[in-house]
Amino acid sequence: METLLTWIGTLPGAIGQGFVWGIMALGLYITFKILDVADLTVDGSICTGAAVCTMLILSGVNVIVAMIVAFFAGALAGLVTGILHTIMGIPAILAGILTQLMLWSVNLLIMSGKANQPLVGFQFRDKVLISTGTNNIVKTLIILGIIILMLICALYWFFGTQFGISLRSTGNNRSMSRAQGINTSFTTVFGLALSNGIVALAGSLLAQQQGAADINMGRGAIVIGLAAVIVGEAIISKISSNFFLKLFSVIVGAIIYWIVFQTVIFLGLPSEYLKMLSALVVAIFLGVPYIKKQWFSKKAVLKKNA
Amino acid sequence: MLEIKNVSKTFNAGTINEKKALNQLNLKLENEDFVTVIGGNGAGKSTMLNAITGVFRIDSGEVTVDGQNITNLPEYKRAKYIGRVFQDPMMGTAADMWVEENLSIAESRGKHRTIKWAITKKDRERFRELLTQLDLGLENRLSTKMGLLSGGQRQAITLLMAAMQKPKLLLLDEHTAALDPATASKVLALTDRIVAENHLTAIMITHNMKDAIQHGNRLIMMNQGKIIYDVSGEEKAKLTKADLMAKFAEIAGENQESDRMLLN
Ligand SMILES: Nc1ncnc2c1ncn2[C@@H]1O[C@H](COP(=O)(O)OP(=O)(O)OP(=O)(O)O)[C@@H](O)[C@H]1O
Ligand SMILES: [Mg+2]
Numbered sequence: 001m002e003t004l005l006t007w008i009g010t011l012p013g014a015i016g017q018g019f020v021w022g023i024m025a026l027g028l029y030i031t032f033k034i035l036d037v038a039d040l041t042v043d044g045s046i047c048t049g050a051a052v053c054t055m056l057i058l059s060g061v062n063v064i065v066a067m068i069v070a071f072f073a074g075a076l077a078g079l080v081t082g083i084l085h086t087i088m089g090i091p092a093i094l095a096g097i098l099t100q101l102m103l104w105s106v107n108l109l110i111m112s113g114k115a116n117q118p119l120v121g122f123q124f125r126d127k128v129l130i131s132t133g134t135n136n137i138v139k140t141l142i143i144l145g146i147i148i149l150m151l152i153c154a155l156y157w158f159f160g161t162q163f164g165i166s167l168r169s170t171g172n173n174r175s176m177s178r179a180q181g182i183n184t185s186f187t188t189v190f191g192l193a194l195s196n197g198i199v200a201l202a203g204s205l206l207a208q209q210q211g212a213a214d215i216n217m218g219r220g221a222i223v224i225g226l227a228a229v230i231v232g233e234a235i236i237s238k239i240s241s242n243f244f245l246k247l248f249s250v251i252v253g254a255i256i257y258w259i260v261f262q263t264v265i266f267l268g269l270p271s272e273y274l275k276m277l278s279a280l281v282v283a284i285f286l287g288v289p290y291i292k293k294q295w296f297s298k299k300a301v302l303k304k305n306a
Numbered sequence: 307m308l309e310i311k312n313v314s315k316t317f318n319a320g321t322i323n324e325k326k327a328l329n330q331l332n333l334k335l336e337n338e339d340f341v342t343v344i345g346g347n348g349a350g351k352s353t354m355l356n357a358i359t360g361v362f363r364i365d366s367g368e369v370t371v372d373g374q375n376i377t378n379l380p381e382y383k384r385a386k387y388i389g390r391v392f393q394d395p396m397m398g399t400a401a402d403m404w405v406e407e408n409l410s411i412a413e414s415r416g417k418h419r420t421i422k423w424a425i426t427k428k429d430r431e432r433f434r435e436l437l438t439q440l441d442l443g444l445e446n447r448l449s450t451k452m453g454l455l456s457g458g459q460r461q462a463i464t465l466l467m468a469a470m471q472k473p474k475l476l477l478l479d480e481h482t483a484a485l486d487p488a489t490a491s492k493v494l495a496l497t498d499r500i501v502a503e504n505h506l507t508a509i510m511i512t513h514n515m516k517d518a519i520q521h522g523n524r525l526i527m528m529n530q531g532k533i534i535y536d537v538s539g540e541e542k543a544k545l546t547k548a549d550l551m552a553k554f555a556e557i558a559g560e561n562q563e564s565d566r567m568l569l570n
Contacts, residue, residue, distance in 0.1 A: 162410070162419040165403070169411050172400035179359065179398070180467070181385035181415040241451075 007266055012137045014262040018228075018255030019144035020205045024221065025228035025250045026151060027198030032229060034159070035171040035191040037085075040096030040222055044103030045077040045196040047218040049203025051110040054117050054213035063129045067204045074200020075193040077103055082189030107215055120211035132211040144205070151198070152247045159243065167191050199225075223278050228254035230285045257281075307507050308335040308475055313357055313367030314531075327353040329531035331367070335475075335509075340501055342518040343511045344550065345528035346557070351511045352393075354528070355477045358509075360384045371474055386416030389468030389506075391461065391481040398464030401453030405444065405463065408452050409433045412467030436466060440496065458489030462496055469500045476501065476508040483513065494521065515547045529557050 024046060031039040049070040056066035077099055084095035111117045120132055130140040158164045169177045170187040177184050199221075207213045232253025236245055261278075265271065315328040327350045335341060343351050357364050360381040369377050371387050392398050399408045410424045410433075430448060437444040440462050444455075452460065461481055468476055478497065482490035498521060501508050512518050518525055524538035525545065535553055537545060 157423075158421070160423055160425075161421040162414050162424045163421050165407055165411060165424050166414070166419050168403060168407075169400040172402050173397070175361075176398055176400060177411075178381045179385055179388075179390045180411050181382050181417075182411070182419070183380075183382045 010262045013134045014258040018258040022251035022254035024202035025225040025254050027195045028225035029250050030195040037092045041081045041099045042199045043218040043221045044100035045074040045199045046203035046221045047107045049074050049200025050207035050213040051107045053204030054119050054207045070204035071197045071201045075197035078193035078196030082192040086185035115215040118212045128208045130208050156244050227257045227282050307337045309370045311368040314365045340508045340522035341524045342522045344518045349528040350531040387474040389473035390477045391464045393480040395457040395460040399452045404449045406448040412470045415471045458485045476506045478510040515550045519545050
């Protein structure tokens with residue numbers, strides 16, 4: 001009973017993490033699901049968002065302004081990947097890796113050459129939007145919930161506009177899109193910029209939640225984001241194909257990811273194993289449908305031959 | 307209307323796979339011409355359409371539409387003037403998007419895509435009317451995923467989409483090849499109607515001699531990247547399947563002859 005209560009005690013923190021990473025995963029959803037591009041820029045741009053936001057707050061800028069600037073810094077990173085990919089013809093994955101590497105230097109420069117810039121302490125209490133860890137968790141959850149709701153509504157609206165559906169068709173069928181007069185290079189670059197802007201926005205919240213910007217905070221971010229996207233999809237795709245719900249499912253996926261994560265820690269798994277665990281979860285979710293298909297078609301062939 | 311002047315295209319130039327797909331091709335279309343194109347596999351028919359739409363850059367020559375040189379325009383800009391239906395029913399539409407979304411994408415072709423909400427109630431009414439005219443029972447499937455429709459239904463909608471912004475030029479690349487005979491003739495009838503009603507200039511590639519003869523006002527035959535036979539008007543009207551078969555046999559002989567000369 002007592003352990004159950006302690007476990008329940010970990011839930012608000014996990015939900016808080018899930019909210020922030022859910023925002024990150026919404027950004028990833030745009031590239032991975034809508035544009036059908038595997039974009040590895042995000043491991044760098046989430047840190048860019050954290051770094052920009054932290055440094056601006058440290059220099060006395062209003063937190064909302066700092067977060068907006070962080071969004072545009074991330075969008076700029078996406079723009080670079082997009083240009084590498086469309087104008088220079090570099091495969092998307094490699095373009096993302098190149099930008100990610102560039103961002104390592106850029107992020108260090110932003111953080112004045114330090115690998116870690118703390119954002120904790122009494123003097124910041126009124127200068128941040130959300131508190132560190134589980135301090136003031138209710139307020140944090142409400143604020144994050146509002147941000148998420150606004151973001152999902154904005155994305156739902158955007159992808160229903162004439163320009164927005166041209167982004168969706170770009171990801172769905174590039175040659176058809178061009179035949180319908182869509183500049184697919186432009187839509188791809190725009191999508192990459194928008195995606196990384198949102199990821200950087202999540203980074204700016206992550207810095208506040210963790211109480212620091214850290215040069216390593218983006219490592220493996222794409223895996224966590226992907227886990228949220230595919231777990232969410234696995235749940236919602238059975239129920240509905242409504243776009244609003246699909247966006248919403250990404251947040252649900254992120255929350256589930258973090259609850260599982262906290263539970264595994266709670267059960268005593270040493271934290272060294274956690275990245276391994278995340279990667280395995282993603283590998284299994286991505287791989288099982290494929291294997292299932294292979295296996296079933298083989299069975300069908302065997303049956304026919306028998 | 308459309309003019310193709312001395313257009314050449316060689317794939318994989320300088321490699322062992324070098325292939326001269328278009329060889330100094332010339333073609334001139336008048337307004338409201340409806341040309342059917344026949345020719346063996348690899349004759350360069352699809353490559354000709356790709357050269358017109360700008361899928362790749364041509365090696366030499368010029369393409370003009372209504373006097374405007376479009377040779378250097380990117381594919382998405384040419385789309386303003388050109389509607390296109392592909393052989394593969396999957397190619398012409400976005401399979402994971404709804405029917406109404408596909409129609410809306412086609413309706414904005416050649417226009418600036420704004421951040422206005424794409425599909426209003428009024429649009430939906432208009433789309434439903436258009437689909438009713440197809441007579442394929444699609445009018446109540448506006449919010450069905452395109453990929454769930456049959457090949458014939460998809461080609462019919464692609465045709466509708468290609469004609470939606472009233473293009474100067476409609477290009478059809480074996481667009482009924484993947485369909486069963488009954489559906490194919492339905493889609494062909496629809497093609498005739500759309501071309502006639504909108505006064506379009508059209509090019510239709512087909513492997514079906516009968517269709518090539520029955521449709522359009524002009525017929526061309528391609529071989530090795532060139533037009534080797536070109537009939538229109540009266541002469542085309544009198545054309546029979548036997549004439550075309552004879553022509554094919556003649557070319558096959560010539561091709562063999564030139565292969566032998568190359569080998570010697
Ligand atoms: N993208 C490409 N890369 C390399 N070779 C190509 C390419 N497209 C076409 N070819 C070659 O150019 C030649 C002409 O091809 P094309 O597709 O135009 O023929 P087609 O007349 O449409 O034939 P079919 O009736 O089989 O569709 C063929 O030999 C083909 O292999
Ligand atoms: Mg072809």
